[in-house]
Amino acid sequence: MQKIPLVDLQAQYSRIRPEIDHALAEVLASAAFIMGPQVAAFEDAFAAFCGAGHCVGVGSGTAALELSLHALGIGRGDEVITVAHTFIATAEAISAVGAKPIFVDVDPHTYTLDPGALAAAVTSQSRAVIPVHLYGQPADMTAINALAAQHGLWVIEDAAQAHGASWAGRPVGTLGHVGCFSFYPGKNLGAYGDAGAVVTADAQIAETVRLLRNHGRRAKYEHEIKGYGERLDTLQAAVLSVKLGHLRAWTAARRALAATYTNSFVDLDLTLPGVAPDAAPVWHLYVICTPQRDALARHLASQGIATGVHYPIPLHLQPAYADMGLRAGALPVTERVAAQCLSLPMYPELSQTQQARVINAVREFFGAPHLDCAAHVMATAGKPGD
Numbered sequence: 342m343q344k345i346p347l348v349d350l351q352a353q354y355s356r357i358r359p360e361i362d363h364a365l366a367e368v369l370a371s372a373a374f375i376m377g378p379q380v381a382a383f384e385d386a387f388a389a390f391c392g393a394g395h396c397v398g399v400g401s402g403t404a405a406l407e408l409s410l411h412a413l414g415i416g417r418g419d420e421v422i423t424v425a426h427t428f429i430a431t432a433e434a435i436s437a438v439g440a441k442p443i444f445v446d447v448d449p450h451t452y453t454l455d456p457g458a459l460a461a462a463v464t465s466q467s468r469a470v471i472p473v474h475l476y477g478q479p480a481d482m483t484a485i486n487a488l489a490a491q492h493g494l495w496v497i498e499d500a501a502q503a504h505g506a507s508w509a510g511r512p513v514g515t516l517g518h519v520g521c522f523s524f525y526p527g528k529n530l531g532a533y534g535d536a537g538a539v540v541t542a543d544a545q546i547a548e549t550v551r552l553l554r555n556h557g558r559r560a561k562y563e564h565e566i567k568g569y570g571e572r573l574d575t576l577q578a579a580v581l582s583v584k585l586g587h588l589r590a591w592t593a594a595r596r597a598l599a600a601t602y603t604n605s606f607v608d609l610d611l612t613l614p615g616v617a618p619d620a621a622p623v624w625h626l627y628v629i630c631t632p633q634r635d636a637l638a639r640h641l642a643s644q645g646i647a648t649g650v651h652y653p654i655p656l657h658l659q660p661a662y663a664d665m666g667l668r669a670g671a672l673p674v675t676e677r678v679a680a681q682c683l684s685l686p687m688y689p690e691l692s693q694t695q696q697a698r699v700i701n702a703v704r705e706f707f708g709a710p711h712l713d714c715a716a717h718v719m720a721t722a723g724k725p726g727d
């Protein structure tokens with residue numbers, strides 16, 4: 342029985358190998374490993390893709406968040422409101438600049454920042470909010486931006502999982518003041534190592550991030566401010582430019598897979614991902630919720646199907662954030678999702694046959710009859726992917 346992974350980076354590389362190998366060979370031949378021309382070329386291409394005025398490539402998604410907070414002057418004594426249902430880097434960046442993360446609950450349908458909880462968490466110390474477009478689902482940016490404007494907060498979007506998603510027709514990353522992207526290999530747009538980017542419409546913020554990522558320097562040994570060593574690597578930029586050319590097609594494939602999952606599970610007793618009317622998600626992950634999560638994961642594993650849990654321990658209950666003094670029960674929706682969520686295989690190269698195996702294994706677990714997935718896919722083809 343062939344195994345079905347959660348993501349399959351080898352399948353992707355094998356399809357674009359000539360293009361990638363050529364781009365890498367060019368960098369190797371030129372030996373322009375640090376800030377080679379491929380870096381600016383990718384920044385221009387990614388800015389255009391996002392419809393952003395400026396893009397600054399950095400060393401990782403975590404660096405994108407930390408440098409953005411630093412560039413906005415956020416530090417000691419400041420509070421930054423964000424979610425506990427996210428990868429820990431969102432909060433670590435806040436801690437790294439000396440500010441305090443304030444964790445709020447998520448919406449029970451989209452699992453993204455609940456604007457009502459944001460409103461309740463604002464204090465005189467609040468300086469910024471970081472909504473996370475988790476799983477590729479955009480957060481409710483209309484409500485979040487309105488509250489941020491009312492309270493004078495910076496809006497930093499954590500778009501690490503949402504390249505190309507949009508809210509009310511506008512791409513994520515351009516809805517707040519600053520957008521932060523990760524190109525970690527498993528992300529929708531992934532490098533072959535660590536990489537990230539900051540996008541913004543604000544030339545001043547872009548310029549500060551540009552200085553910060555490269556030791557605060559303008560000239561070779563002239564350092565205007567204290568910065569970081571967080572440049573985007575030239576080899577990674579070359580990989581990213583090749584992959585960016587495929588991203589729209591890959592997103593379309595993810596949307597078709599998500600629609601097929603949803604159509605195949607509607608009769609089952611589980612919680613399917615909720616999509617807000619203004620949202621056009623990009624399905625970094627397809628996440629279902631059920632109180633029988635662990636048993637379902639074991640059933641799928643017994644059939645060679647990998648699953649994931651994103652994320653099993655909310656940040657406010659992590660030992661690293663024990664100093665916040667929050668206990669179990671503080672964020673009920675977050676805690677329920679952490680206990681019940683299961684990520685199913687989701688990557689553009691997942692074949693119809695593979696997906697049919699996943700679907701029928703899930704249906705079997707809930708005692709539902711198998712679907713004739715080929716016929717089912719035909720019947721649902723042509724429906725919008727989200």
Ligand SMILES: *Cc1c(COP(=O)(O)O)cnc(C)c1O
Pocket residue numbers: 401402403404427428430431473475499501502522523524525535536537
């Ligand atoms: C991946 C990720 C990050 C961190 O990105 P790295 O490139 O791994 O540093 C931050 N936030 C979220 C939501 C992520 O998924």
